[in-house]
Structures are given as structure tokens and as C-alpha cells.
Amino acid sequence: MTATIINGREIAKEIRSKITMDVQQLKKKYQKEPLVITIVIGENLSSELYLKLRNTACIEVGITSEILRFDANVSEATILQTIQDLNNDPSVHGIFIQYPVAPHLSVNKLMQCVAAKKDVEGFNPENLGRTLVGDEVLVPCTPLSVLTILQHEQIQLQGKDVVIVNHSNIVGKPLAALLLNRNATVSIAHVFTKNLKAYSSNADILITGAGVKNLITKDHIKNKAIVVDVGIIETKDGVCGDVDFESVKEKAAVITPVPGGVGPVTIACALSNMVKTYQKCVEDK
Amino acid sequence: MTATIINGREIAKEIRSKITMDVQQLKKKYQKEPLVITIVIGENLSSELYLKLRNTACIEVGITSEILRFDANVSEATILQTIQDLNNDPSVHGIFIQYPVAPHLSVNKLMQCVAAKKDVEGFNPENLGRTLVGDEVLVPCTPLSVLTILQHEQIQLQGKDVVIVNHSNIVGKPLAALLLNRNATVSIAHVFTKNLKAYSSNADILITGAGVKNLITKDHIKNKAIVVDVGIIETKDGVCGDVDFESVKEKAAVITPVPGGVGPVTIACALSNMVKTYQKCVEDK
Numbered sequence: 001m002t003a004t005i006i007n008g009r010e011i012a013k014e015i016r017s018k019i020t021m022d023v024q025q026l027k028k029k030y031q032k033e034p035l036v037i038t039i040v041i042g043e044n045l046s047s048e049l050y051l052k053l054r055n056t057a058c059i060e061v062g063i064t065s066e067i068l069r070f071d072a073n074v075s076e077a078t079i080l081q082t083i084q085d086l087n088n089d090p091s092v093h094g095i096f097i098q099y100p101v102a103p104h105l106s107v108n109k110l111m112q113c114v115a116a117k118k119d120v121e122g123f124n125p126e127n128l129g130r131t132l133v134g135d136e137v138l139v140p141c142t143p144l145s146v147l148t149i150l151q152h153e154q155i156q157l158q159g160k161d162v163v164i165v166n167h168s169n170i171v172g173k174p175l176a177a178l179l180l181n182r183n184a185t186v187s188i189a190h191v192f193t194k195n196l197k198a199y200s201s202n203a204d205i206l207i208t209g210a211g212v213k214n215l216i217t218k219d220h221i222k223n224k225a226i227v228v229d230v231g232i233i234e235t236k237d238g239v240c241g242d243v244d245f246e247s248v249k250e251k252a253a254v255i256t257p258v259p260g261g262v263g264p265v266t267i268a269c270a271l272s273n274m275v276k277t278y279q280k281c282v283e284d285k
Numbered sequence: 286m287t288a289t290i291i292n293g294r295e296i297a298k299e300i301r302s303k304i305t306m307d308v309q310q311l312k313k314k315y316q317k318e319p320l321v322i323t324i325v326i327g328e329n330l331s332s333e334l335y336l337k338l339r340n341t342a343c344i345e346v347g348i349t350s351e352i353l354r355f356d357a358n359v360s361e362a363t364i365l366q367t368i369q370d371l372n373n374d375p376s377v378h379g380i381f382i383q384y385p386v387a388p389h390l391s392v393n394k395l396m397q398c399v400a401a402k403k404d405v406e407g408f409n410p411e412n413l414g415r416t417l418v419g420d421e422v423l424v425p426c427t428p429l430s431v432l433t434i435l436q437h438e439q440i441q442l443q444g445k446d447v448v449i450v451n452h453s454n455i456v457g458k459p460l461a462a463l464l465l466n467r468n469a470t471v472s473i474a475h476v477f478t479k480n481l482k483a484y485s486s487n488a489d490i491l492i493t494g495a496g497v498k499n500l501i502t503k504d505h506i507k508n509k510a511i512v513v514d515v516g517i518i519e520t521k522d523g524v525c526g527d528v529d530f531e532s533v534k535e536k537a538a539v540i541t542p543v544p545g546g547v548g549p550v551t552i553a554c555a556l557s558n559m560v561k562t563y564q565k566c567v568e569d570k
Contacts, residue, residue, distance in 0.1 A: 108420045128417050129410030132462075133454040135393045159477040167465045169418040176461065177417075180452045180473055185484070187472035188465055192444040198487070199470070 003227075003252040004153075011152050012264035016061055019271050023062040026278060034278040035064045036094035036120060037086055039079065041101045042072030046234060050267075051098065057267050063274055072102050079105060080113050087115040094120040094277040096270075099170070107169075117280040120273045123170065131174050134181040138273055143175035145266035146207055146228050153254060155205065155226055157182040163199045164188050165216075165242070166209035171230060175207065196220070208242040215242040224253040230262050288512075288537040289438075296437050297549035301346055304556050308347040311563060319563040320349045321379035321405060322371055324364065326386045327357030331519060335552075336383065342552050348559055357387050364390060365398050372400040379405040379562040381555075384455070392454075402565040405558045408455065416459050419466040423558055428460035430551035431492055431513050438539060440490065440511055442467040448484045449473050450501075450527070451494035456515060460492065481505070493527040500527040509538040515547050 023034065036058070038051065051067065058065035068082065086092045095118045097110055111123040119127050122138040131139050139147075150157065162179050166172035167190040179186045189199045191210070200206050200220040208216050209230030221227060231242030241258030249255050256262055308319065321343070323336065336352065343350035353367065371377045380403045382395055396408040404412050407423040416424050424432075435442065447464050451457035452475040464471045474484045476495070485491050485505040493501050494515030506512060516527030526543030534540050541547055 108415075108418060111418070112415075125414030125418065125420070126411045127414065129412065129414030130393075130397075132413050132417055132458055133393060133396070133410065135410070159479055161479065167468075173417055173462060173465060176473070177458060180458060183452075183475070183477040185472070185474050185478040187470070188461070189470050190468070192468040193470040194444055194446065202483070 003249045003255040005249065006149055006153065006254065006256040006261055008149070008256060008261040008264045011149060012268040015148070015265070015268035015272060016057065019061045019268070019275055022275055023278075026275070026282075027062065030278075030282045032091075032093075032282060033064055034062070034093050034274065035066065035091055036096060036274050036277075037092055038065065038067045038096040038098055039070070039082065040067055040098045041070045041074055041079065041105070044098075044100070046232070047098050053264075054267050054270060057271055058274070061271055063271065063278075073104075074102075076105050076109065079110060083110065083113040087113075087118060090281070092118065093281040094118055094274045096120050117284075118277050120270060120277050121170075122174070122273065128169075128174060132177045134177075136178070136181070138276060139178065139269075140170055140174045141266045141269045141273060142171050142209070142230060142262070143178050144269040144273075145262050146175055146230065147178050148265055148269060149228060149256060149262065150205070150226070153226075155254070157184045157205075160184045160204040161202055162186045162205045162207065163203035164207045164209075165196065165200070166190065166207075166230065168209075171209050210242050212242055213240055214244045216248060217244045218247040218251045221248060221251055223251055225251070226254040227252045228256050228262065229258050231258060232263065288534045288540040290534065291434055291438065291539065291541040291546055293434070293541060293546040293549045296434060297553040300433070300550070300553035300557060301342065304346045304553070304560055307560055308563075311560070311567075312347065315563075315567045317378075317567060318349055319347070319378050319559065320351065320376055321381060321559050321562075322377055323350065323352045323381040323383055324355070324367065325352055325383045326355045326359055326364065326390070329383075329385070331517070332383050338549075339552050339555060342556055343559070346556055348556065348563075358389075359387075361390050361394065364395060368395065368398040372398075372403060375566075377403065378566040379403055379559045381405050402569075403562050405555060405562050406455075407459070407558065413454075413459060417462045419462075421463070421466070423561060424463065424554075425455055425459045426551050426554045426558060427456050427494070427515060427547070428463050429554040429558075430547050431460055431515065432463050433550055433554060434513060434541060434547065435490070435511070438511075440539070442469045442490075445469045445489040446487055447471045447490045447492065448488035449492045449494075450478075450481065450485070451475060451492075451515065453494075456494050495527050497527055498525055499529045501533060502529045503532040503536045506533060506536055508536060510536070511539040512537045513541050513547060514543050516543060517548065 116126040122140040127138040205226045207228040229241035229243040401411040407425040412423040447469045490511045492513040514526035514528045
């Protein structure tokens, strides 16, 4: 029996229609145009693709999105000052920084600088700390996307054995918090893990975001597992994820494809966070 | 062969002597007396014991410690106003809230209210978020104590299979972050975990803080495991931890006793955080 294949584009569409209505109502109520600014430093092909998709999505739901571009060798001081100016500008309701940034820039400093209420990505320490303790206000978009998919498929989390293959600040760690907040048993594996298969093959729910093609084969998963693929790898044949989709889908109960799985829902979650920051900024909550 | 038994009191003593010297130098430099205030709401026998031990430790290292007591039924508004006043008082360099607090008080609101630079416990979302991303400034005392013990015993963390039995906001979740920041593979188990033994028996390092006597027996651990017991259970025969110490010490490589293990080091870590908040407040960093 083949797994249920999650249609991320369909889920994203549902979320976008709800957001379109919310934005309409809020614009009427606030009499203000929601505006989000994205800071782009240097050039990065996959960032450009993502930016384009997000921009299209913003237009669809009625949010104005503008991009501020900087040279790859821009100084940290210039970026921090730009963020401060955006923090202080009442016409701006959300700030994105397009990651990855050049290595001479401190990611932690940039994340700390974005005002918590304009922090669309949920990376500001205050928002991350709130996510950690279950006071989930602005949650990072990729972890939120995974949670949204699991909830959309009505997958119970409490007591489930969950394995996350990614321990980054923007995916693995906040995602672990979201799942612990829902009483899952959570293991976080990564490149330093001695025996990945020992973990993955025990998972009721396996979420992988290592960026390694075919990292997860059918030998890595439990029968009837739920497999969520956060990996995005560009190959000459197009984009793929961590999961050997064709073999794994024969063994899993549920699986997300790449492309068309987590990605579109992540963009929808970014829109949903934009609505939250818009509300926070206008209502000054 | 019996395990190495960690002497937490000895480690705590080492930390306190270093802190004593630091405090002396800082007092000379700043010409200000370090003052920390503890807010105690209602009465709780084990809190009182802990408070007494911490107070003695403060006196030993040269930090002034004062207690503000409130009735168990005090209003949330009163406590929040008190915290605000302490935040604004330049003579106060650190604020503790003695947990647990009465259920009519929102723990999250109290934690959010304490100014980040006076947050001795590291529970303010900003400090927790920084801990999550590896920008460890003010780290919660119990997780910091566990890390301090592991580092004191020169136990390598990268790539190790670590199991934490506790998923609370003040122990398990920040501790998981500390260990992930050092590239351990981390599993977080708790009361909803289906098969604790499957996790614990795979752990190179097992850290347990469930508050359940004899939860961990020798059947639960791997040969030569490192076992850190964060549990504190009061019984008629005195205090004990989660671990069946007598049987487990015959199988483990390293073990912390209760009492005399994690507890004293946690108090020393609280002192160490007080020095940090003192520096932050005076230098306004």
C-alpha cells in the first residue's frame, strides 16, 4: 500500500484563502496598508526563487512586500542601522532578513536587532524563548509549516516517538520545542549522530532537513511511519529532498514530497506571521 | 567496578571560591554592593530549605540577598508591579522568583516581566531564546549545573547519545538546547513517553529529573553510562532522586548522588548568574 502523499500546495492554498479574508477585514479596520520589508544581502539563486514565490503570495493575499538590496560586502553596522530604522518606521509592519547572509555578518546580532513585534520569522530571541516555553506567538516559519501539516492531517503528537534530523536554530531546535510543547517524545539527530538509522527506524514521525539527497531510504524508516521532508536540494534534474521518495512512499503511512510538500506551506506560514506582526504593530500589542 | 561518584559539594565549593574572588574584585571596581532580591509567594517547605542554602551561599561569596514575601493569594498585578519596581531600582542587581508559585499566577507573565539583565534564573524569554541559539548569556541554573558537572568531569558531548527525562521549561527544554549546542544527539522523554527503557538503555549520558523515586534502575541504563540525577524527592527517610542509586552505581561509569550531586552545583550556578547580572546592571551591557 502506498502512503498518503501530502499536497502542500493544496494546504497552502487553504491557508492563503483564509489569510486573504483576514487581511481584507484588518485593512478595513485599521485603514492601513500592511507592508513588509525584506532585506537581501548579496545574491543567491535559491533565495531569489523563494523571494519570488513569497512575493507572489503576498500580492495574492493583499500584503505589500518590498525588497531592500545590499551588496554582499555591506558592513554589519549598515545592516543593523537599516533594521533599526525599519523598527522605528510606523509604516513597516514586518521585517524579513533573507538567510543565509555573508559570513562576516553575525546572524545572532541581526536576529536580535529585529523588533519582536515586527519579527515575521520568529527568530528574535524573545520570540524564540516564548516558542520554547509554549507561549507560541511568532513561530519560525519552517517549524510552523511542519506542525501545520501534521495538524492538518490530524496526526496525534502526544506520546509519539518523533525524530528530527536537523539541529539548527531555525529548524530543528524550535521544531523540537513545538513538539515537546505537545508532549511528543522528541529525538534530535544531525551530522554528529553516531547511528542515524537506530533513531530514524524507531520514529512514528520522522522529520528530516539535512539537505542530503537520499539520506533517508526505506531501510531508515519504520513501517507506517509519517515522513516529513524539510530538505531542499537543488540538482541538475530539479529540486529534491532528503528522502528517497519512490522507495519510502511504499513503506510510510504519510509522506510529504519535495517540491510541493513543506515548501509552499512554509510560505503560507510566513504570510500568517505577517498578519500577526501587522496586528501587533497597529494594535501595539 | 563501581562508578565514579560525583561530589557536587566539592565542585560547588570550587565554583564558590572563584566567585568570591570575582565578587571582591567587582565590588572594588564598581564601588557598589551586589544585591539580589527573591520574591517568595506563599509557603513551601522545600522552597524554604533551598532559600536557606542559597542565602548562606550568597553571604559566603559576598552578595547581599533579600527576600520579599507575599501571601499565597497575592494578586498577579501586585507581583508584576513589584517586579517592575525592582527592574527600575538601580540598587537591585538580580531578581529571583521562587517557583512553584500559586496556580492563579501566570508563570509565563512573571518570567517575561523580569528585566533580561536582572534575570538571575535565565527564564526571561529573551534569555531563553539566546540559550536556544547557542548565545548563552544567562542560562537557567539547573541545566547549567548539569552542563557544569559534565564539563568538570571532562565528558565529551559531541556525538554522544543523550537522554533527558524531563521536558519542562526550566529543566528539560533549555538543557536539551545546551547539549544540542554542543552537538550531542538528544532525546527528550517524559511522562507521555511510550517506552522509557528503550530510550534510557541507549543513552551514553542519562539525565533524569522526573521526581519519581526509583524510576531509573540498573535495567534502565547502558553499561558504563553517565547518569546525572536532577530529581529531588522528599521521603520520610530524607531526600532522594529518580535513580536507584545503589544498584545503578554498580553498572554506571559516573553517577551523581542525591543529595550532594546536582543540587549544590545548581546553587553555585545561581551565584555565578548573580555575578553576571551584577556586571550587566552596573556596566549596563
